[in-house]
Amino acid sequence: xxxTPPCPICGREASSAIAGLCxxxxxxxPSAITLHGCADCDFAFTWPRDPFxxxxxxxxxxxxxxxxxxxxxxxxxADILANLIGSRPIRSVLDFGCGGGGxxxxxxxxxxxxxxxxxxxxxxxxxxxxxxxxxxxxxxxxHDLVILSHVIEHMADxxxxxxxxxxxxxxxxxxxxxxxxKHYISVPQPHFGYYVDRLHINHFxxxxxxxxxxxxxxxxxxxxxxxxxxxxDFYPAQYVVLQNRRHEQAVPEAIDAYLQAEAQRWADIRAQxxxxxxxxxxxxxxxxxxxxxxxxxxxxxxxxxAVIDRNAATLATxxxxxxxxxxxxxxARIDGALIVCTVSxxxxxxxxxxxxxxxxxxxxx
Ligand SMILES: [Zn+2]
Numbered sequence: 001x002x003x004t005p006p007c008p009i010c011g012r013e014a015s016s017a018i019a020g021l022c023x024x025x026x027x028x029x030p031s032a033i034t035l036h037g038c039a040d041c042d043f044a045f046t047w048p049r050d051p052f053x054x055x056x057x058x059x060x061x062x063x064x065x066x067x068x069x070x071x072x073x074x075x076x077x078a079d080i081l082a083n084l085i086g087s088r089p090i091r092s093v094l095d096f097g098c099g100g101g102g103x104x105x106x107x108x109x110x111x112x113x114x115x116x117x118x119x120x121x122x123x124x125x126x127x128x129x130x131x132x133x134x135x136x137x138x139x140x141x142x143h144d145l146v147i148l149s150h151v152i153e154h155m156a157d158x159x160x161x162x163x164x165x166x167x168x169x170x171x172x173x174x175x176x177x178x179x180x181x182k183h184y185i186s187v188p189q190p191h192f193g194y195y196v197d198r199l200h201i202n203h204f205x206x207x208x209x210x211x212x213x214x215x216x217x218x219x220x221x222x223x224x225x226x227x228x229x230x231x232x233d234f235y236p237a238q239y240v241v242l243q244n245r246r247h248e249q250a251v252p253e254a255i256d257a258y259l260q261a262e263a264q265r266w267a268d269i270r271a272q273x274x275x276x277x278x279x280x281x282x283x284x285x286x287x288x289x290x291x292x293x294x295x296x297x298x299x300x301x302x303x304x305x306a307v308i309d310r311n312a313a314t315l316a317t318x319x320x321x322x323x324x325x326x327x328x329x330x331x332a333r334i335d336g337a338l339i340v341c342t343v344s345x346x347x348x349x350x351x352x353x354x355x356x357x358x359x360x361x362x363x364x365x
Pocket of ligand 1: 007008009010011012038039040041043
């Protein structure tokens with residue numbers, strides 16, 4: 001066993017052990033673990049973590065823990081999810097790792113028009129609601145809302161957590177809830193070091209979770225709360241809801257597409273200005289940007305008679321540009337000519353032009 005194992009999320013060498021813990025023998029589980037941290041991921045994890053061992057452990061205990069509905073007491077969680085379902089066009093909900101299905105039963109009663117599916121390794125029990133179904137078969141993808149409630153802190157293979165995001169449909173949501181390690185200290189349980197064991201093998205921050213989430217999943221809401229709990233009164237929980245925007249373009253491509261559309265949008269104006277000579281009103285960023293490739297003034301520098309600006313005198317001596325500058329007061333020379341206004345448009349600007357240059361045609365950029 002390496003003294004400093006790699007961080008399961010980023011692969012960097014993790015910290016030396018925060019803690020070393022020993023437990024009794026249990027099939028498939030390590031009897032001695034160390035706890036390590038990754039500062040960059042804001043994350044802690046147990047070691048060793050054999051995914052096959054944990055898989056076999058959960059498969060073995062599944063038959064013992066089948067308990068339909070159970071005693072569902074986490075009303076804050078149900079309220080968070082009900083707000084989500086009630087305020088968005090959600091038609092299908094998957095609870096991945098639904099346990100006894102208590103949460104889904106609460107939600108399915110509240111939203112009879114929404115289809116609910118609960119998956120867990122032992123969830124082959126019937127449902128007494130027409131819009132609620134349980135299965136022990138790995139679910140298909142395409143759900144409007146996927147719930148991962150206290151699931152991913154138990155999963156040894158980070159790539160398997162990443163794969164769960166594929167269950168979320170286009171524009172769909174994933175609600176992920178897990179322990180909040182930063183509040184363990186403020187909600188101690190009756191037993192020594194209760195929050196550190198060999199089943200809670202990932203201690204996430206929101207940053208760590210976002211590092212796992214695939215590109216295109218954006219945060220919708222998130223927070224922390226005290227989850228009602230059977231042992232102590234509460235358990236410190238955190239949740240985050242991500243939206244699947246993977247079908248949208250990545251930021252660089254989105255900006256590229258935007259600028260191409262802008263060039264298209266201004267192509268006609270540029271064509272109209274092509275054969276004409278005109279004054280420019282305003283010597284700011286809008287003007288200079290319009291000269292860029294795709295802009296309405298691109299390649300039309302030679303069509304500009306002069307630039308009208310209040311600082312014409314200063315610009316004429318200090319500006320390194322080749323343009324002529326004129327003060328707006330030289331009305332007689334300007335009026336009647338085409339004026340291309342590059343100043344951001346405020347309500348009184350057009351009226352100002354009508355009064356100062358009544359015979360001029362004004363093109364706004
Ligand atoms: Zn890391």
